[in-house]
Amino acid sequence: MxxxxxxxxxxxxxxxxxxxxxxxxxxxxxxxxxxxxxxxxxxxxxxxxxxxxxxxxxxxxxxxxxxxxxxxxxxxxxxxxxxxxxxxxxxxxxxxxxxxxxxxxxxxxxxxxxxxxxxxxxxxxxxxxxxxxxxxxxxxxxxxxxxxxxxxxxxxxxxxxxxxxxxxxxxxxxxxxxxxxxxxxxxxxxxxxxxxxxxxxxxxxxxxxxxxxxxxxxxxxxxxxxxxxxxxxEIHKGGMVRVLYGPDSELKQACLKAREWARERGDDLPECRIANYLYPDCKVVAGSTSALEFLEKNVKEFKLKKVSRLPVSGAFHSDxxxxxxxxxxxxxxxxxxxxxxxxxxxxxxxxxxxxxxxxxxxxxxxxxxxxxxxxxxxxxxxxxxxxxxxxxxxxxxxxxxxxxxxxxxxxxxxxxxxxxx
The missing domain is CATH 3.40.366.10 (Malonyl-Coenzyme A Acyl Carrier Protein, domain 2)
Incomplete structure (x- = not known):
């Protein structure tokens, strides 16, 4: 006992x-x-x-x-x-x-x-x-x-x-x-x-x-x-990135495009969205592996200031x-x-x-x-x-x-x- x-x-x-x-x-x-x-x-x-x-x-x-x-x-x-x-x-x-x-x-x-x-x-x-x-x-x-x-x-x-x-x-x-x-x-x-x-x-x-x-x-x-x-x-591979952006940035559009990119590449659950609202001009985005890679490669296209990968094991606070x-x-x-x-x-x-x-x-x-x-x-x-x-x-x-x-x-x-x- x-x-x-x-x-x-x-x-x-x-x-x-x-x-x-x-x-x-x-x-x-x-x-x-x-x-x-x-x-x-x-x-x-x-x-x-x-x-x-x-x-x-x-x-x-x-x-x-x-x-x-x-x-x-x-x-x-x-x-x-x-x-x-x-x-x-x-x-x-x-x-x-x-x-x-x-x-x-x-x-x-x-x-x-x-x-x-x-x-x-x-x-x-x-x-x-x-x-x-x-x-x-x-x-x-x-x-x-x-x-x-x-x-x-x-x-x-x-x-x-x-x-x-x-x-x-x-x-x-x-x-x-x-x-x-x-x-x-x-x-x-x-x-x-x-x-x-x-x-x-x-x-x-x-x-x-x-x-x-x-x-x-x-x-x-x-x-x-x-x-x-x-x-x-482990079931759904993904991660998180911290995004710094400005008033002319297109973060929402970037997430939509990243999700489409991941879907085209066969991700079982394509995901890319804001996971943490930290403060003005800084958010954390969670997503599937392919989606985050898309964000990292297209910082300038969407006028983002910086995208930094976070040392976490999953896409927390996402689907x-x-x-x-x-x-x-x-x-x-x-x-x-x-x-x-x-x-x-x-x-x-x-x-x-x-x-x-x-x-x-x-x-x-x-x-x-x-x-x-x-x-x-x-x-x-x-x-x-x-x-x-x-x-x-x-x-x-x-x-x-x-x-x-x-x-x-x-x-x-x-x-x-x-x-x-």
Whole structure:
């Protein structure tokens, strides 16, 4: 029997403060695992991902894994807090209560952003280990993933960390660990948070932070998401390019022509479209291999400034990711989702999630729909002339979101800080 199931948790005395209601979904899971380790001698030696030969899970295996999520209802009631977003005795704060908070002086409120795939690097999280509970957070993640996640983050190897199935869990856990640093150094930043958003994978991190999904189940969901997206990239070969362009550029026409080119050359699923809206005059385009080659060879014809290939294993946020949807949806059906306690913004349309059902409907779409980050930033930071901006914190590796924010809204960028990992 799973060691976690053997633990009986006594009554938890949770503060009703906003910070505890936000962080208990993953911190309490971390504490549970710390206790379970004492009784689980068989779990001392976890498999090292560096010893594992690269091998993709077949679609059938992914579907089986997705269907194997344990139903929360079957767990003993004493352990419910380990997977639900809130402790049984914690007061659940609904979004409506936080709309009132957004009306106060913007200088007294904060927004927290979480990065996505591509922000990873070997050595990330090293500066976070001195903060309380970070090691426990990684230990729990390693227990769930069945490999040493912290070692992979700290030591690599780089080529393995960059694989989709490894980097997505690594980025999510490192981002949540960065919250521990923020909590220690600037506790008011958590208490005064009124909204959150995440780029692609980072949206799931934001939902964990906002109390919509418990850490344990979110990590299992990210594992399925990452593995299925990596498999989809093998089924339909493709990639992504960053495109810089100007007012006279013909990016839309270039994508249409590239798609036709790919179709003529026999691509099984010719694709070429904007996958990430980053900032004015900069987009990321995803497409099949032939389509991207066409773009790279015809930069001048369509008056594009620059086309740069990105080091990714697939055409994320495009129709080439369709094979990833079924395993992800199957896994999503098995998890508990709550209404977020603060505003969380969807990549699909840049709008705030209304409730748990809305989250469940939108998340599968996010895999194949463009990330409307630029639009989301406009919604988050729309201000009247003379109105103050909130303090923004980017929690996670890379610092790319702060850089993008400068291009979208320089005044908001003036009040943005990247939390070191």
């Amino acid at each position: 799973n060691a976690i199931k053997q633990i009986r948790i006594k009554t938890l005395k949770l503060n009703e403060g906003f910070f505890n209601s936000l962080r208990c979904n993953y911190i309490h899971s971390s504490l549970l695992f710390r206790n379970s380790k004492k009784d689980d001698a068989d779990d001392k030696n976890k498999p090292d991902p560096s010893d594992e030969k690269p091998r993709e899970s077949p679609l059938k295996k992914l579907l089986e894994d997705a269907a194997s999520f344990e139903d929360v209802k079957t767990r003993n009631i004493e352990q419910k807090w380990a997977t639900l977003p809130y402790g049984e005795s914690a007061k659940i704060q609904k979004q409506g209560e936080h709309f009132k908070k957004e009306k106060k002086d913007p200088r007294d409120s904060t927004i927290i952003l979480f990065p996505g795939q591509g922000s990873q690097y070997v050595g990330m999280a090293n500066d976070l280990l001195k903060f309380p509970l970070v090691k426990d957070l990684f230990d729990l993640a390693s227990y769930i993933l069945k490999y040493d996640l912290l070692k992979l983050c700290l030591e690599g190897p780089k080529d393995q960390l960059e694989q989709t199935k490894y980097c997505q869990p690594a980025i999510m856990v490192s981002s949540l660990a960065a919250l521990e640093r923020l909590k220690e150094e600037r506790p008011n930043a958590i208490d005064n948070c009124v909204a959150t958003a995440g780029f692609s994978l980072g949206e799931l991190t934001a939902l964990v932070f906002a109390g919509a999904i418990g850490f344990e189940q979110a990590l299992q969901l990210v594992k399925i998401r990452a593995e299925s997206m990596q498999l989809a990239g 080439l990711m369709i094979p990833a949807i079924k395993p992800f949806k199957k896994a999503l059906e098995k998890i508990k989702i709550e209404d977020p306690v603060i505003s969380v913004y969807s990549n699909v349309d840049g709008k705030r999630y209304k409730n748990a059902d809305h989250i469940r409907r939108q998340l599968p779409k996010q895999i194949v729909k463009p990330v409307k980050w630029e639009q989301t930033m406009h919604v988050l930071y729309e201000r009247d002339v003379g109105e103050y901006f909130p303090r923004t914190f980017e929690c996670g590796p890379g610092g790319a979101l702060r850089t993008i924010l400068k291009q979208v809204n320089a005044k908001a960028w003036d009040h943005c800080i990247s939390v070191p990992v």
